Amino acid sequence: MSYALSGARPIGxxxxxxxxxxxxxxxxxxxxAARSLAARRSxxxxxxxxxxxxxxSGTLGEFAQAAxxxxxxxxxxxxxxxxxxxxxxxxxxxxRQGQADGVLVMxxxxxxxxxxxxxxxxxxxxxIGRTAELDGRSWVDIDFERTLTDAVDHxxxxxxxxxxxVNHSQHSLDTGYGPTVRARDAFHAAAVARGIHATxxxxxxxxxxGRLTTSAILDERPETxxxxxxxxxxxxxxxxxxxxxxxxxxxxxxxxxxxxxxxVGAMYHPPLTTMRAPGHELGRxxxxxxxxxxxxxxxxxxPRLVTCALSPGASTGPAPRR
Amino acid sequence: MSYALSGARPIGxxxxxxxxxxxxxxxxxxxxAARSLAARRSxxxxxxxxxxxxxxSGTLGEFAQAAxxxxxxxxxxxxxxxxxxxxxxxxxxxxRQGQADGVLVMxxxxxxxxxxxxxxxxxxxxxIGRTAELDGRSWVDIDFERTLTDAVDHxxxxxxxxxxxVNHSQHSLDTGYGPTVRARDAFHAAAVARGIHATxxxxxxxxxxGRLTTSAILDERPETxxxxxxxxxxxxxxxxxxxxxxxxxxxxxxxxxxxxxxxVGAMYHPPLTTMRAPGHELGRxxxxxxxxxxxxxxxxxxPRLVTCALSPGASTGPAPRR
DNA sequence: GCGCTTCGTCGAAGCGCTTCGATGGTTTAG
DNA sequence: CTAAACCATCGAAGCGCTTCGACGAAGCGC
Numbered sequence: 001m002s003y004a005l006s007g008a009r010p011i012g013x014x015x016x017x018x019x020x021x022x023x024x025x026x027x028x029x030x031x032x033a034a035r036s037l038a039a040r041r042s043x044x045x046x047x048x049x050x051x052x053x054x055x056x057s058g059t060l061g062e063f064a065q066a067a068x069x070x071x072x073x074x075x076x077x078x079x080x081x082x083x084x085x086x087x088x089x090x091x092x093x094x095x096r097q098g099q100a101d102g103v104l105v106m107x108x109x110x111x112x113x114x115x116x117x118x119x120x121x122x123x124x125x126x127x128i129g130r131t132a133e134l135d136g137r138s139w140v141d142i143d144f145e146r147t148l149t150d151a152v153d154h155x156x157x158x159x160x161x162x163x164x165x166v167n168h169s170q171h172s173l174d175t176g177y178g179p180t181v182r183a184r185d186a187f188h189a190a191a192v193a194r195g196i197h198a199t200x201x202x203x204x205x206x207x208x209x210g211r212l213t214t215s216a217i218l219d220e221r222p223e224t225x226x227x228x229x230x231x232x233x234x235x236x237x238x239x240x241x242x243x244x245x246x247x248x249x250x251x252x253x254x255x256x257x258x259x260x261x262x263x264v265g266a267m268y269h270p271p272l273t274t275m276r277a278p279g280h281e282l283g284r285x286x287x288x289x290x291x292x293x294x295x296x297x298x299x300x301x302x303p304r305l306v307t308c309a310l311s312p313g314a315s316t317g318p319a320p321r322r
Numbered sequence: 323m324s325y326a327l328s329g330a331r332p333i334g335x336x337x338x339x340x341x342x343x344x345x346x347x348x349x350x351x352x353x354x355a356a357r358s359l360a361a362r363r364s365x366x367x368x369x370x371x372x373x374x375x376x377x378x379s380g381t382l383g384e385f386a387q388a389a390x391x392x393x394x395x396x397x398x399x400x401x402x403x404x405x406x407x408x409x410x411x412x413x414x415x416x417x418r419q420g421q422a423d424g425v426l427v428m429x430x431x432x433x434x435x436x437x438x439x440x441x442x443x444x445x446x447x448x449x450i451g452r453t454a455e456l457d458g459r460s461w462v463d464i465d466f467e468r469t470l471t472d473a474v475d476h477x478x479x480x481x482x483x484x485x486x487x488v489n490h491s492q493h494s495l496d497t498g499y500g501p502t503v504r505a506r507d508a509f510h511a512a513a514v515a516r517g518i519h520a521t522x523x524x525x526x527x528x529x530x531x532g533r534l535t536t537s538a539i540l541d542e543r544p545e546t547x548x549x550x551x552x553x554x555x556x557x558x559x560x561x562x563x564x565x566x567x568x569x570x571x572x573x574x575x576x577x578x579x580x581x582x583x584x585x586v587g588a589m590y591h592p593p594l595t596t597m598r599a600p601g602h603e604l605g606r607x608x609x610x611x612x613x614x615x616x617x618x619x620x621x622x623x624x625p626r627l628v629t630c631a632l633s634p635g636a637s638t639g640p641a642p643r644r
Numbered sequence: 645g646c647g648c649t650t651c652g653t654c655g656a657a658g659c660g661c662t663t664c665g666a667t668g669g670t671t672t673a674g
Numbered sequence: 675c676t677a678a679a680c681c682a683t684c685g686a687a688g689c690g691c692t693t694c695g696a697c698g699a700a701g702c703g704c
Contacts, residue, residue, distance in 0.1 A: 002692050003653095009693090012652060030529075032419045033364065034690035036355035037659050044421075068404045077421070079368075080402035082390045094482070097354045099366075207589050236589040243591075267529050267558040267589075270564075324662055331663095331682085356660035359689050 005030070017205045036098060045071050045078050045290060046100035048114075050085040050107055058261040060106075062279030063128075067104065070287040071105040074244040078099070079289070090118035095123040102290045104128060108139075110176035127283060129178050136291050140285045142259060142306040144182040145189075147275055151228050151258050152190035154310060159319035160254060162197040164217050166210065166238060168231050170202040179259070183230050199224065203234040210237025211244075218245060225319045226254040232264055239268055250317035270314035278306040327352070343381065358420060367393050367400050368422035370436075372407040372429055380583040382428075384601030385450075392609040398423070400609065410439035417445040424612045426450060430461075432498035448612040450604060451500050455532040462607045464581060465476060465627040466504040467511075469597055471643050473550050473580050474512035476632060481641035482576060484519040487540045488532065490553050492524040501581070505552050513561060521546065525556040532559025533566075540567060547641045548576040552584055561590055572639035582631045592636035600628040 004011045004019040022028070036042045043069045049060075065082060068185060071078040081100075083091050085107075089259070091114055096101045101124065105114055108129035115137070127139040148165075155163055165187045170178040184200055191198035199221055203213040210229075214237060217224055229235040235257050239249065241246035247253045249270060258275040259263060285302065325331045326338045344350070358364045369389060371382075386402060393400035397615035403422075405413050407429075413436055416422045423446065430451035437459070440447045449461040470487075477485055486540055487509045489495070490502040493611055506522055513520035521543055525535040532551075536559060551557040557579050561571065569575045572590060579587060580597040607624065 001487045006692085009652085029415060029418045030360070031690050033355050033358035034659090035692075037353070037359050037661085038690080038692040040659075040692095042355065064404055078404070080404070082386055082400070082402070093351060096351045099354045179365070211591075233589070240591040267555070269529070269533075269562040325683095328662085353660050356689090357662075358662080359691085360662040362662095362689070 002245070014228070021253070022197060041202050042098055042101050043076050045076050045098040045102050045104060045287065046081040046091075047078060047104045047106065048081050048083045048091050048094075050083060058263045058276040059279040062261070063283040066280040067287045068282030068283075070284045071291075074291055076287075077131075078104075085114070088114045092117045092121045092123055095119060096109055102126070102294050104286050104290060108178060110181065123262050124237070124290065124293045126286050126293065128286055131178075132176070138289045140282055140289055140304045140306065142179070142277065143307045144179060144259075145186040146305070147258055147308040148183055148186035148228070149190040150308075150310065151256055151275060152187065152194055152196060155226045155228070155254060155256060155316065156194040156196055158226075158316060159252065161296060161319065162221060162224045163199075163226045163228060164221070165190065165198065165200040166216075166227060166229040166231055166234055167200060167202045169204045171204075173202055179230070183259075185199075185314075187228065197221075197223075197241045203231055203237075205233040207233060207237035207240065210234030211241045212237070214238045214241035215244070218247075220246070226256070226316070229255065230259050232260050234256070234273070235264075249315050252320055254316040254319075258314050259308055262313070265311065265313050265315075268313075268315065273313035273316040274311045275308040276311045277308055281306045335644055364423050365398050366422040367398050367414050367424050367426060367609065368403040368413075369400060369426045369428065370403050370405045370413050370416075372405060380585050381510070381599040381601040384583070385605040388602040388605030389609045390605075393607045396609075396613055398609075398613070400426075405429070407436070412437045414439045414443045414445055414515075418443060420582040424448070424616050426608050426612060430500060432500050432503065446612065446615045447617065448608050450608055452497070453500075460611045461602055462611055462626045462628065464501070464599065464604070465629045466501060466581075467508040468627070469580055469630040470505055470508035470550070471512040471515075472630075472632065473578055473597060474516055474518060476507065477548045477550070477576060477578060477638065478516040478518055480548075480576065480638060482518070483641065484543060484546045485513065485521075485548045485550060486536075486543070486546050487520065487522040488535060488549060488551040488553055488556055489524045491524060491526045493526075495524055501552070505581075509550065519543075519545075525553055525559075527553060527555040527563065529555060529559035532556030533563045534559070536560045536563035537566070538567075546575070548638070551579045553576065553582050554579070557582075557586075557594070571637050574642055576638040576641075578638050581630055584635070587633065587635050587637075590635075590637065591595050595635035596633045597630035598633045599630055603628045 002018045047064065068078040081094065091103060103118065103123060103125040103127055106128045108115065108127045108131060108235060110132040112131050115131050116128065125138065127137060130139050130141050131137065152163065167184055168177065172180045187200055188198055199217060201213050201217060210231065227238055229238055238255060242249060242253055249255055255272060257272050259277045260274050262274050262276055262293045265274040285306065347348055365629060369386065372394065390400040403416065404434060413425060416426060425445060425447040426493055428450045430437065430449045430453060434453050434455040437449065437453050452461050452463050453459065474485065489506055490499065494502045505533065509522055511518055521539060523535050523539060525531045532553065548562055551560055564571060571577055577594060579594050581599045582596050584596050584598055587596040607628065
């Protein structure tokens with residue numbers, strides 16, 4: 001019977017039809033536990049992410065959607081399994097106990113204990129993001145270098161010469177959160193390449209922090225005419241600070257929000273120009289990577305770095321003449 | 323051995339200690355599939371929600387967090403299982419195949435096919451929200467009646483006499499989405515009770531829709547001095563429309579966002595006064611309900627309706643003197 | 645026509661647990 | 675002092691599948 005469904009061995013066409021008919025008639029359902037036990041495979045992929053509590057951005061939704069679909073097409077279930085960052089052991093045990101066959105790990109930092117635990121136990125996993133060390137690790141990530149370069153180019157092309165970058169929190173920088181570190185470095189490299197006066201600051205993930213930070217930048221460098229932000233929550237504060245000072249967007253100051261979703265950009269007035277986080281692509285690719293590792297098939301060579309595309313809004317424009 | 327872990331039968335203290343030691347030494351892990359097969363119980367609760375794609379609000383994060391913790395304390399895993407709304411059969415089969423023991427269903431509408439499918443298959447479930455019919459169904463929900471009453475009272479106490487309510491989309495109303503229907507009715511009842519001039523409108527979930535809607539209200543009823551909103555995304559448009567008309571918040575117009583999170587309120591300037599969605603409480607209660615159904619224990623009498631508490635911001639104030 | 649491979653089917657052996665009945669040692673009540 | 679009651683442990687029977695080996699029935703070339 002098993003063969004009729006899986007096709008692992010040749011089966012007579014008529015026999016298969018009879019099996020199918022019987023299944024339908026009796027309302028038969030294959031028992032997942034028995035299946036997993038006998039086949040040593042749960043057909044479950046766990047998407048673990050620390051503390052869903054922060055709220056899942058639109059990007060995560062897109063990601064999950066695409067990942068789920070990709071998994072389903074391959075005969076797997078994708079489930080989102082909430083874990084705190086400290087629960088390395090629990091994440092690892094998911095697979096060791098056979099609850100899941102492999103793990104997608106989000107919010108990876110450059111040195112991530114969860115990854116160490118997974119490696120030590122030989123648990124199949126794929127990182128969304130990258131640790132500093134990459135040997136023997138499967139991953140996909142946003143191309144921050146490219147994204148920040150494109151962002152700076154976009155603004156430089158518009159004539160801006162002094163650009164500020166509002167990054168994630170100082171804490172994320174200190175703890176080696178990949179995106180924060182990579183974006184900062186890429187921003188500076190791009191600024192140098194274009195001869196831009198660059199300022200970069202970190203900001204906590206709150207509108208208030210973004211407002212204060214922005215205000216401080218404007219005090220210190222009043223010649224700043226463009227902001228690149230990579231901090232959805234703080235961006236709300238950035239625009240508030242500009243409004244406080246009667247600076248018009250985009251006439252006086254341009255704002256470009258990177259690694260975010262246009263939906264968030266639409267919450268502003270005028271709608272923000274953004275560089276959209278490629279949630280969909282990332283979700284699909286990450287599952288492909290993981291499945292390749294699971295099924296031992298050679299990971300078909302596909303780019304692991306995905307870029308953010310510019311999504312035009314109305315918040316960037318030519319630098320004002322002074 | 324099983325008994326040593328589960329305590330289902332008396333076990334010598336010393337024997338248990340020996341078992342534990344051996345387990346630790348050998349790095350033994352109970353196999354989930356075998357466990358499920360033998361015990362006919364997966365110890366998994368599935369939180370199904372349609373199209374995560376919309377992005378998971380902070381409230382959902384809170385909910386998941388609390389639900390996950392409650393489940394864990396009872397020896398269950400809570401997993402988030404993304405499904406489209408149309409996939410009733412798949413949701414049902416999760417339990418029939420033994421992938422999960424029970425289901426938490428979010429975003430329930432008054433007539434929900436998913437619920438019909440679950441009922442027909444005798445699958446244990448708890449609804450977050452309510453169908454029109456409630457017989458033999460386990461549920462928890464936000465107390466929209468109470469919340470809207472409190473909202474209207476809050477504004478009436480401040481002297482407002484003309485209040486507009488910005489609800490979810492017309493589509494959600496037409497398809498019988500419980501919150502939309504209940505909130506509208508409750509708003510009107512509360513307005514009548516306080517002798518308030520009430521307007522209610524629906525708005526698509528977009529800032530632009532919110533802006534246009536608000537603009538229309540102000541054209542039609544310029545004497546409106548307060549807005550109650552229950553549409554996180556559209557609320558962004560509401561404040562934009564007020565700003566367009568040089569109306570100050572809260573001096574000229576008050577805004578009260580209900581069933582939302584203070585974090586979202588903080589994205590505005592001034593920070594919005596909100597009535598916070600009780601995600602945490604809802605998550606805990608819903609798992610309790612489901613477990614009671616699963617384990618056949620009498621559902622300890624606890625309120626199924628949870629209220630939204632007022633979280634003071636700076637967007638509501640006394641009605642302006644005219 | 646005979647041995648050869650190929651195809652389709654059947655039967656049976658586990659997968660690693662939980663659970664139940666049986667066993668024997670120990671305590672308590674009559 | 676004996677019968678009943680209790681406690682702790684052992685052994686074995688599945689749970690419902692997958693997978694493998696074996697077997698008969700065809701198909702092939704010489």
